Amino acid sequence: MGKQKLILIGNGMAGVRAIEEILKLLPDQFDITVFGKEPYPNYNRIQLSKVLQGDTEISDITINEWEWYEENNIRLYPGETVTTINKKEKFVETDKGRKEEYDYLIIATGSNPFMIPLPGVDKEGVTAFRDIKDCEKMIEYSNKYKRAAVIGGGLLGLEAARGLLNLGMEVDVIHISDYLMERQLDKAAGKLLQKELEAQGMKFLLEKETVEITGKNRVTGLKFKDGGKIPADLVVMAVGIKPNVQLAADNGIEVNRGIVVNDYMETSEANIFAVGECAEHDQMVYGLVAPLYEQGQALAKRICGMNHQGYKGSVLSTQLKVSGVDVFSTGQINETNVTKSIKVFDEWRGTYKKILVEDEKITGAVLFGDTQEGNRLLSLIKQKANIEEYLESESSEDSGESLVASMSDEELICGCNGVTKGTIVEAINAKGLSTVDEVKGATNASRSCGTCKSLVSDLLEHTLGDAFEADQKESICTCTELSRDEVIAEIKEKGLTHTREVMHVLEWKTEEGCSKCKPALNYYLGMVNPTEYEDEKESRFVNERMHANIQNNGTYSVVPRMYGGVTNSDDLRKIADVADKYEVGMIKLTGGQRIDLLGVKKEDLPSVWKDLDMPSGHAYAKSVRTVKTCVGANFCRFGTQDSVGMGIQIEKKFEGLNTPHKVKMGVSACPRNCAEGGVKDVGVIGLDGTWEIHVGGNGGTELRQAELLTKVKTEEEVLEYIGAYLQYYRENAKYLERTSAWVERVGIAHVQEVVEDQFLRNELNERLDEALSVYKEPWNETNNDETVLKDLFEKVHATAISK
Amino acid sequence: MENTLRKVFIGKVDEMPLRLGKTIVIDDKEIAVFKLANGDIRAIQNRCPHKGGVLAEGMVSGEHVFCPMHDWKISIVDGQVQAPDEGCVETYKVEVDQNNVYINLAN
Numbered sequence: 001m002g003k004q005k006l007i008l009i010g011n012g013m014a015g016v017r018a019i020e021e022i023l024k025l026l027p028d029q030f031d032i033t034v035f036g037k038e039p040y041p042n043y044n045r046i047q048l049s050k051v052l053q054g055d056t057e058i059s060d061i062t063i064n065e066w067e068w069y070e071e072n073n074i075r076l077y078p079g080e081t082v083t084t085i086n087k088k089e090k091f092v093e094t095d096k097g098r099k100e101e102y103d104y105l106i107i108a109t110g111s112n113p114f115m116i117p118l119p120g121v122d123k124e125g126v127t128a129f130r131d132i133k134d135c136e137k138m139i140e141y142s143n144k145y146k147r148a149a150v151i152g153g154g155l156l157g158l159e160a161a162r163g164l165l166n167l168g169m170e171v172d173v174i175h176i177s178d179y180l181m182e183r184q185l186d187k188a189a190g191k192l193l194q195k196e197l198e199a200q201g202m203k204f205l206l207e208k209e210t211v212e213i214t215g216k217n218r219v220t221g222l223k224f225k226d227g228g229k230i231p232a233d234l235v236v237m238a239v240g241i242k243p244n245v246q247l248a249a250d251n252g253i254e255v256n257r258g259i260v261v262n263d264y265m266e267t268s269e270a271n272i273f274a275v276g277e278c279a280e281h282d283q284m285v286y287g288l289v290a291p292l293y294e295q296g297q298a299l300a301k302r303i304c305g306m307n308h309q310g311y312k313g314s315v316l317s318t319q320l321k322v323s324g325v326d327v328f329s330t331g332q333i334n335e336t337n338v339t340k341s342i343k344v345f346d347e348w349r350g351t352y353k354k355i356l357v358e359d360e361k362i363t364g365a366v367l368f369g370d371t372q373e374g375n376r377l378l379s380l381i382k383q384k385a386n387i388e389e390y391l392e393s394e395s396s397e398d399s400g401e402s403l404v405a406s407m408s409d410e411e412l413i414c415g416c417n418g419v420t421k422g423t424i425v426e427a428i429n430a431k432g433l434s435t436v437d438e439v440k441g442a443t444n445a446s447r448s449c450g451t452c453k454s455l456v457s458d459l460l461e462h463t464l465g466d467a468f469e470a471d472q473k474e475s476i477c478t479c480t481e482l483s484r485d486e487v488i489a490e491i492k493e494k495g496l497t498h499t500r501e502v503m504h505v506l507e508w509k510t511e512e513g514c515s516k517c518k519p520a521l522n523y524y525l526g527m528v529n530p531t532e533y534e535d536e537k538e539s540r541f542v543n544e545r546m547h548a549n550i551q552n553n554g555t556y557s558v559v560p561r562m563y564g565g566v567t568n569s570d571d572l573r574k575i576a577d578v579a580d581k582y583e584v585g586m587i588k589l590t591g592g593q594r595i596d597l598l599g600v601k602k603e604d605l606p607s608v609w610k611d612l613d614m615p616s617g618h619a620y621a622k623s624v625r626t627v628k629t630c631v632g633a634n635f636c637r638f639g640t641q642d643s644v645g646m647g648i649q650i651e652k653k654f655e656g657l658n659t660p661h662k663v664k665m666g667v668s669a670c671p672r673n674c675a676e677g678g679v680k681d682v683g684v685i686g687l688d689g690t691w692e693i694h695v696g697g698n699g700g701t702e703l704r705q706a707e708l709l710t711k712v713k714t715e716e717e718v719l720e721y722i723g724a725y726l727q728y729y730r731e732n733a734k735y736l737e738r739t740s741a742w743v744e745r746v747g748i749a750h751v752q753e754v755v756e757d758q759f760l761r762n763e764l765n766e767r768l769d770e771a772l773s774v775y776k777e778p779w780n781e782t783n784n785d786e787t788v789l790k791d792l793f794e795k796v797h798a799t800a801i802s803k
Numbered sequence: 804m805e806n807t808l809r810k811v812f813i814g815k816v817d818e819m820p821l822r823l824g825k826t827i828v829i830d831d832k833e834i835a836v837f838k839l840a841n842g843d844i845r846a847i848q849n850r851c852p853h854k855g856g857v858l859a860e861g862m863v864s865g866e867h868v869f870c871p872m873h874d875w876k877i878s879i880v881d882g883q884v885q886a887p888d889e890g891c892v893e894t895y896k897v898e899v900d901q902n903n904v905y906i907n908l909a910n
């Protein structure tokens with residue numbers, strides 16, 4: 001028997017997914033033909049929003065490449081519309097006169113955008129937002145014109161409006177209701193959303209009904225029922241969609257709002273199926289991919305003759321894809337007299353959460369600002385879970401466990417494709433997956449709207465533990481697509497020697513980089529080649545170029561080195577004299593146990609340094625900053641070790657080391673930890689006969705407690721372990737990544753493994769010593785270099801000669 | 804309005820640091836002068852329109868300078884602040900005569 005002939009009408013998201021499901025079940029059963037009106041392979045319609053917003057290119061949104069059709073022996077007729085279905089003789093005909101026979105026919109013609117039949121709707125400059133063509137039209141208009149009006153303040157309208165803003169247009173959104181997205185949000189969330197979008201520059205005309213699109217051939221504006229008017233060069237109509245049923249209706253297939261189907265997606269006619277937005281199941285027509293994909297599974301099982309409970313309808317959830325705005329809603333949205341609600345409104349952080357409960361079951365939720373919980377709430381609704389279950393898991397989250405860790409295996413990670421945590425974990429383990437892209441390929445998770453990517457990433461991290469490397473491909477900045485690791489590999493391989501050469505050879509998109517990549521490259525080049533690389537002054541941020549911290553009025557501050565926070569009367573006297581001589585604005589004790597002279601003029605810096613005759617404290621540098629110490633065993637009644645002596649040794653050894661970000665240390669002589677080692681990049685604690693070394697702490701923007709790296713016996717070992725740790729950090733962290741973020745990313749266990757290995761530890765220390773060998777005290781060096789003094793510190797006072 | 808120009812000598816071409824700014828003071832005006840990678844010498848007001856940052860100390864990339872205070876990106880050629888930020892700084896005409904650099908100031 002020859003293969004059975006299967007025809008798909010509509011090369012869109014639902015139809016092609018159904019074919020994929022069939023191929024998964026019976027790869028060789030059917031001879032498949034696909035007709036698609038649009039001239040492209042199957043693409044991700046959802047991502048059109050991101051294309052318009054500039055986050056993605058049209059070329060990147062293809063779901064199934066041309067090769068996919070070839071590999072699966074599918075005959076694809078792009079740009080060809082089916083015009084007739086002859087159900088008696090079982091063939092279809094197209095607008096190009098082609099005739100194809102079928103044994104099975106799938107109709108997946110999607111929807112058409114609904115265009116309100118206003119006077120003027122057919123003018124040039126009026127468009128829908130549905131396909132690539134519309135998207136291209138909007139981009140084209142944005143190049144020529146200034147003002148856009150979007151009719152419709154729902155999901156699609158707002159995404160279009162955001163895109164047009166990004167394209168540089170002024171955007172008015174006209175909405176008929178009194179708040180935005182009223183079908184998906186309650187009024188509170190709708191108003192919060194409006195505030196947020198207004199802050200982004202969108203303008204709203206609420207409770208407005210458009211009655212006419214004005215203009216001659218091309219649109220020039222809108223008129224409203226209340227008599228108001230606005231000018232507009234582009235009108236985007238985003239008021240809803242209408243199932244595309246014409247073809248089915250014309251050919252005697254039963255149609256209501258959509259093409260009527262049963263639980264197996266069968267239409268009124270034998271061997272003809274319908275799936276996607278054109279289908280109507282149980283009086284529901286869906287406009288989101290999650291239900292359409294579930295329908296595709298039911299259809300595939302049926303065509304392949306396998307048992308299945310059939311499609312039973314879907315609980316919907318929506319998410320808005322506008323950067324900087326997180327909105328999620330699912331199930332029931334508005335309270336009734338039998339519901340109870342849990343509401344949390346945090347005006348400070350701008351988050352809002354409402355969960356509706358009926359008979360102890362969760363029936364709906366609206367989230368604004370923080371939507372992490374969205375998919376889990378959706379799955380709890382689907383499971384008809386008790387509200388207590390949710391509340392319990394929520395309190396365990398507060399105890400610090402990550403969200404994915406506390407989810408059960410049945411809970412959904414990807415709402416669009418219905419992929420659960422269990423499925424993903426199983427695939428990660430069974431197939432050895434390690435990147436979000438691999439998980440996407442194997443399970444479909446994050447293949448559609450993409451909002452669950454961060455959850456998938458968390459889950460990878462949770463499942464793989466230390467083996468996971470987050471941010472697997474993060475480019476250095478927008479001047480290049482290359483990541484830190486790739487750039488460093490190229491520097492090594494090609495022997496690149498200065499920043500401009502890197503930019504040139506690696507085809508930077510900008511000629512001379514930007515304020516992000518220049519200093520990063522300067523650091524990487526120096527890290528790779530410490531003895532040969534010549535540091536570039538012009539690639540240094542002002543503070544590091546001037547060896548002082550610039551202040552809001554253009555003056556600088558000067559912090560001399562005070563090893564271990566210890567000073568003496570001579571130094572104090574010098575500081576006092578300098579402060580008087582140069583009339584500094586303020587003398588201040590710093591949080592790093594030193595003295596700061598603030599308000600020094602740029603041109604005075606070199607002489608201030610000369611008069612001080614103390615080494616630079618590097619208070620401005622991505623380098624070792626302070627080593628704070630406590631009083632220690634020589635004076636303190638609890639002290640067990642000489643913390644001051646240890647701290648001074650550490651500071652003298654590592655002084656001037658270039659690091660990806662600043663490094664702060666503390667040494668205390670007992671667990672009371674008066675030098676605050678728990679929030680330092682390196683925190684050393686002396687105990688009776690041992691030293692503990694803690695690493696990865698941070699007391700700044702993101703507090704992080706340091707973790708124990710190791711315990712050692714001698715002061716030499718303290719230096720040796722800190723040395724290995726710092727060098728490993730230098731070689732592996734991204735520029736501007738503090739040790740806290742780096743340790744968090746790679747895991748303390750991994751760092752321990754490396755530094756505990758004697759061979760590696762020795763090698764790291766050797767490379768560290770090499771890097772330290774080229775250090776020159778910068779203040780003194782500057783004072784000995786006439787060119788630098790002139791280039792950087794001189795202010796030219798010029799006088800006019802009249803012409 | 805009287806349209807006289809004042810021509811002010813500010814230094815030698817080969818003594819200007821490449822890809823760096825230099826602070827020039829003329830009367831009560833502070834001017835940031837840059838020698839760009841292509842050798843052009845340009846002059847703009849040494850005061851960022853955001854919060855008055857000294858642009859002479861900014862990082863230079865091609866024809867732009869990044870303000871050292873909060874990283875606004877400003878064109879050294881036409882003085883325009885680059886999106887998403889907005890504003891502009893004054894630019895001054897630079898005249899190079901052999902090795903001498905002058906700024907022309909309108910009176």
Ligand code: SRM
Binds near residue numbers: 550664
């Ligand atoms: C002078 C000092 C404040 C004081 O008067 O005490 C200070 C002043 C500045 N700090 Fe700090 N920090 C000072 C101790 C700290 C501390 C406490 C400490 O070191 O024990 C912290 C928190 C601990 C930490 O870093 O883990 C701290 C966390 C920060 C941060 C946030 C770093 C982070 O990773 O979150 C920044 C921003 C940055 O570096 O990107 C910062 C940046 C700055 C800069 C350099 C801002 C800048 O980039 O221009 C400030 C310069 C002001 C000026 O006009 O001179 N400063 N800063 C302290 C100098 C210590 C020293 O002797 O060198």
Ligand SMILES: Cc1cc2nc3c(=O)[nH]c(=O)nc-3n(C[C@H](O)[C@H](O)[C@H](O)COP(=O)(O)OP(=O)(O)OC[C@H]3O[C@@H](n4cnc5c(N)ncnc54)[C@H](O)[C@@H]3O)c2cc1C
Binds near residue numbers: 009013083109130289
């Ligand atoms: C901008 C935008 C953003 C969206 N965002 C989301 C989102 O975040 N989440 C979500 O779940 N959904 C979203 N959607 C909706 C989602 O894209 C649709 O639900 C989904 O694409 C519907 O799939 P479908 O296959 O039924 O229809 P379609 O993808 O429209 O496919 C139907 C195809 O059939 C073709 N066709 C029609 N008639 C014929 C014929 N006679 N012969 C041949 N070919 C024909 C059409 O040209 C079309 O290519 C969004 C939609 C848009 C436009």
Ligand code: SF4
């Ligand atoms: S906390 Fe630090 S960075 Fe912030 S204002 Fe004070 S000194 Fe400046």
Ligand code: FES
Binds near residue numbers: 853854870
């Ligand atoms: S002062 Fe220039 S960016 Fe703020």
